[in-house]
Amino acid sequence: MSVAENHGSLLKPAKLNTPVAVELDDVNKWYGDFHVLRDINLRVRGGERIVICGPSGSGKSTMIRCINRLEEHQAGRIIIDGVELTADLKKIDEVRREVGMVFQHFNLFPHLTVLENCTLAPIWVRKMPKKQAEEVALHYLKRVKIPEQANKYPGQLSGGQQQRVAIARALCMNPKIILFDEPTSALDPEMVKEVLDTMVELAHDGMTMLVVTHEMGFARQVANRIVFMDEGQIVEANVPEEFFAHPQHERTKMFLSQILR
Amino acid sequence: MTMAEGDLAVAEAAFVRSASIAPRPPPAAMTGALGWLRANLLSTPFNIGLTIVIALLLAWAISEVVKFLLIDAVWTGSDRDACLEYVQHRDIGACWPFVRERLPYFIYGSYPISERWRVDVFFGMLAIGIIWLLWLNAPRRGLGAIYFFAILPVSSFILLSGWSWIGLRPVDTVLWGGVLVTIVVASVGIVVSLPLGILLALGRRSHMPAVRALSVIFIEFVRGVPLITVLFMAGVMLPLFVPEQLSPDKLVRALVGIAIFASAYMAEVVRAGLQAIPRGQYEGAMAVGLRYWQMMRLIILPQALKVTIPNIVNTYIGLFKDTTLVFIVGIFDLLRTIEVARIDPKWATPVTSTTGYAVAAIFYLVFCYGMSRYARAMEARLARNDRR
Secondary structure, three states, X not given: OOOOHHHHOOXXXXXXXXXXXXXXXXXXXXXXXXXXXXXXXXXXXXXXXXXXXXXXXXXXXXXXXXXXXOOOOOEEEEEEOOEEOOOOHHHHHHHHHHEEEEOOOOOOOXXXXXXXXXXXXXXXXXXXXXXXXXXXXXXXXXXXXOHHHOOOOHHHOOHHHHHHHHHHHHHHOOOOEEEEEOOOOOOOXXXXXXXXXXXXXXXXXXXXXXXXXXXXXXXXHHOOEEEEEEOOEEEEEEOHHHHXXXXXXXXXXXXXXXXXX | OOHHHHHHHHHHHOOOOOOOOOOOOOOHHHOHHHHHHHHHOOOOHHHHHHHHHHHHHHHHHHXXXXXXXXXXXXXXXXXXXXXXXXXXXXXXXXXXXXXXXXXXXXXXXXXXXXXXXXXXXXXXXXXXXXXXXXXXXXXXXXXXXXXXXXXXXXXXXXXXXXEHHHOEOOOXXXXXXXXXXXXXXXXXXXXXXXXXXXXXXXXXXXXXXXXXXXXXXXXXXXXXXXXXXHHHHHHHHHHHHOOOOXXXXXXXXXXXXXXXXXXXXXXXXXXXXXXXXXXXXXXXXXXXXXXXXHHHHHHHHHHHHHHHHHHXXXXXXXXXXXXXXXXXXXXXXXXHHHHXXXXXXXXXXXXXXXXXXXXXXXHHHHHHHHHHHHXXXXXXXHHHXXXX
16 A cells, blocks of 8 residues: 555654553453453553554454543553543543544534534633634644635535544544544545545654554554454564564464455 | 447447537426426326315315304304304304403413513513524523523512512412413423433433432333323322421422423433434543533533424423313313303303313414424524534
8 A cells, every 4th residue: 555655754663762651451351251352461652653453353442442441441450641540530531631532433523513523622621712722623624634624514524534523633632642443444445545644644743543453554654563453362463564574373374364465 | 238239339429419408498397386286286086086185175174164263253242142143143153252351361360450460571571581592593592591591480480479578469379370370380391391301311321220220210100100190199199198388389289290290201202312322422522531411411412402302392292281281180271261261151152162162272273383383493404504
C-alpha cells in the first residue's frame, strides 16, 4: 500500500525513554465462562504507535476497549498515565478525559452538527468556554481537512468524512492517547485512504496511538511495534520490519500468509 | 445476448446526438385535479365502487351532523319549551340556549361567581405558558420553561385555592369543577408524567439492582391496576387508613393518582425510545468523557424522546380523556358537570343530553386534535433538522 509513503520516512522512531503511557499487567477478562483476554501484558510508552492485529474474535478490540473502561477487566492491572483503572468512577472519568477513541462505526451524535459534536465534550467535560471550544474544534476540523462541513449533520457526510470528524472530535479533548478500533473497516475502499492519511499525520505529530487494524501497509509505515493476538493472548510482538520479514510463531506466519498475498 | 444483438449494440454505441431534446410537459391525464382523481380515486373498478360508497357515507354523516348542530338547532329560549318538538311544531336539533345558560357551570363548576375572574386569570396564564413553550421560535424560551414549570404551578395554586394573607378568599376544591378541573388534572398529569416517566425508564435500565427493582415494581404494579382502582384507592381507601387531618385534599389525591398512573405508562414509552438508541451512542458519549447524567441529557434522551414523540403524544391524548374518570371519586370535571346539567328539569328535553354530549365531544376533539397536529409539525421539523 502506498498510503503512508510520503510520511513514512519522516517518522522518527519512538523515544524509548518517554514515560509509560499505557500499562497492562496480567490482564484477564471473561464474558461469562468465555476467557476473552488471557494474561495480557503490554507496555506502551508516550509517543509510541502500536498496531494490534489478529483474526476476528482474537480479543484485540476487547483489549483496547478495556483501556478506557468501555469494557471491564476482572483480573490484573491497567494503568493509564499513572492512573489505575478500578471501579472508582473518578478514576474512570480521569482516564477517559485523557484517552480519545475512534470507532469502527464512527459513533458520531446524529442530532448534533459536526461542530457541536466536536465542542460538546470540551464544553461539558473540560468546562471550556463555548467560543474557545469552537475555535479549537475549527482548528482540528481544518487539520482533518473538513472545516467547510462544520455546520452539517453527520448524516449528510460520507463515511470517510464522518470518520475524520470522529478523529477531530477525539482530538478536541487534547488527549494524551488515542485508541483506534478498526477505523477503516466500515468504509468504502476509496475512503480508506483519506482516513489513513489523517492517522499518519497524527502519528507524525507524536501522538500515542493504539490501532486495531487490518491495514498492513499502515502498520508497516507507522507502527513502532506490531502486536499479534489470537485466542485472547498476545502471540507475538515485534518491530514491523522483523514482524513482516521474520515472523516467529506458526500462527503469525499463517495469519500473514493469509493477508499478504 | 445473441451475435446479432451484440452487433446492433455496437452500432448503437457509435450513436452521436446532433440536437438536444427540449423538455416537454407531461400528458394532461397525469396532472391537475383530473390526474389526481384518476390516480387516487378512480384507478380500478373496485376503487371506483369504494369511492362512491365512502362518498355516500360521508355525505350522509356530515349532513346529519350539520342538520342537528346548525340547521335544526334552537338558538334562543329561556327554558325547555324552546327545545320541545310538540311546543315548537318543527324538527328540533341541538338545544343551544341550554348550553348558553349552563356554560359558566361547565367552565367553572361551583366556583363562587364573585371569584371566577381568578379562574380566567389562570386560563390566561396557562395559555401564555403553553404558547411560550410550544412556539419553538419564541424569545427567551429558557425563561418560558422557568415560568411554566416553577412560577405557573405555584401562582396558580395560590390563585385558585386562595390565600387570605393577600386577600384571596380560600375556595375549597369541592367547589371546583368543569373545564377548570379537567384542565388542572390534565396539565398536572402531563407535566409530571414526562420527567417522572423518564426517571422510571432510566431506573428500569439502570445497572444498580436496587434502583432497577424499585422501578420495575412501581411500573408493573401501577400498570397492572386499572386507573379507576388507583383513583378509588387514592380517593376512598386512603381516608380510611389516614386520620382526616392528615389526609390531603380530595382533588390532590386524585391528581397524585393520575400523575402516578400516567408516569408508569410514560416510563414504558420512554424505555422503548431508549432501546432504539444504538450502543455506539452510549460508547461514543462515554469515550469523550461524559458522565452518566450528561450522557443521558445531551446524547441519549434527545434522540430517544424524538423517536417517541408520536407515542408520548398518544399517551397524553389518552391521559387527557382519562381525566374524565375522576368523577368516580366525586370530582366534577367537564363531563360530570354536563351529566349533572343535562338532568336539570328546567331543560329536560329529548335533545338536551345529546347537545350536552356534543359539547363534550367538541371540547375533547379540539384539544386532542390540537395535540396531535402539534406533534406532527414537531416531527416534521425534527426530521428536517437531521437526515441520517
